[in-house]
Amino acid sequence: MPFLKSMVGRKIVMAVSGLMMALFVVAHLLGNTSIFAGPNGINAYAAKLHELAPVVWAYRLVMIILFALHVYYGIQLTLENQKAKPQVYAVKSSLSATFAGKSMIWTGSIIGFFLIYHLLQFTIQVTNPEISAGRNLDAVGRPDVFHMVVLSFQKSFIAFIYVGAMIALALHLTHGIQSFFQTLGLNNDRTFPVITKSGTLAAVIIFLGYIAIPLIIFIGILKG
Numbered sequence: 079m080p081f082l083k084s085m086v087g088r089k090i091v092m093a094v095s096g097l098m099m100a101l102f103v104v105a106h107l108l109g110n111t112s113i114f115a116g117p118n119g120i121n122a123y124a125a126k127l128h129e130l131a132p133v134v135w136a137y138r139l140v141m142i143i144l145f146a147l148h149v150y151y152g153i154q155l156t157l158e159n160q161k162a163k164p165q166v167y168a169v170k171s172s173l174s175a176t177f178a179g180k181s182m183i184w185t186g187s188i189i190g191f192f193l194i195y196h197l198l199q200f201t202i203q204v205t206n207p208e209i210s211a212g213r214n215l216d217a218v219g220r221p222d223v224f225h226m227v228v229l230s231f232q233k234s235f236i237a238f239i240y241v242g243a244m245i246a247l248a249l250h251l252t253h254g255i256q257s258f259f260q261t262l263g264l265n266n267d268r269t270f271p272v273i274t275k276s277g278t279l280a281a282v283i284i285f286l287g288y289i290a291i292p293l294i295i296f297i298g299i300l301k302g
């Protein structure tokens with residue numbers, strides 16, 4: 079397909095798949111805040127999702143395809159850029175010269191490894207089977223997601239992995255949001271500072287939202 083052979087075409091695929099995944103990240107964060115309502119919050123939320131299994135599986139399939147495209151073209155474009163990179167830059171683009179911009183392949187890889195761990199831990203539930211929600215039901219017979227999450231983040235090793243991964247996610251989003259507007263041609267000299275600042279602000283809010291859960295549990299404010 080000529081569209082996918084061109085640099086612009088592949089960048090558009092990266093931008094659109096990235097946007098869809100970023101929207102998932104926001105939705106997932108909003109869903110996760112139900113943990114602050116205790117077992118009746120997050121266990122009811124998880125039970126509802128499991129009831130909607132066919133919809134959830136259709137959604138998962140779309141997300142897996144988007145994720146695969148994003149990773150495939152991300153690696154391909156990075157390798158092509160490395161090959162084509164001149165030794166000395168005449169003009170340094172302020173967008174691609176930032177730390178977040180230069181480390182996209184690394185922050186992306188950290189998120190990928192984190193996701194594998196995260197799915198094994200909370201979805202497939204094989205990393206700590208003794209606290210798995212599938213095996214331990216709550217008082218009304220629902221999988222006890224609340225205690226699985228709380229008992230996990232009480233372990234410093236797990237809380238540490240999450241905070242580290244969320245730093246990578248925040249850096250990836252900071253550059254990803256700017257890149258999205260750049261690729262779709264929505265960025266110009268006037269909008270650049272606004273887009274850069276708003277993108278960074280959005281990444282920081284998502285970061286703070288996500289790390290709040292392991293931190294509040296780890297320091298003992300939210301207990302099992």
Ligand code: HEM
Nearest residue numbers: 103106110124138196200201223227240247288289291292
């Ligand atoms: C403090 C941070 C997080 C917590 C507490 C958390 C919690 C959870 C829980 C409990 C589940 C299992 C839901 C269920 O099957 O009932 C889950 C699934 C998932 N999480 Fe997270 N999550 C966090 C961060 C993230 C991040 C940053 C990402 C993406 C970058 C992510 C991506 C996913 C995905 C893809 C699933 C599988 C959804 C599905 O079943 O289709 N999570 N998470």
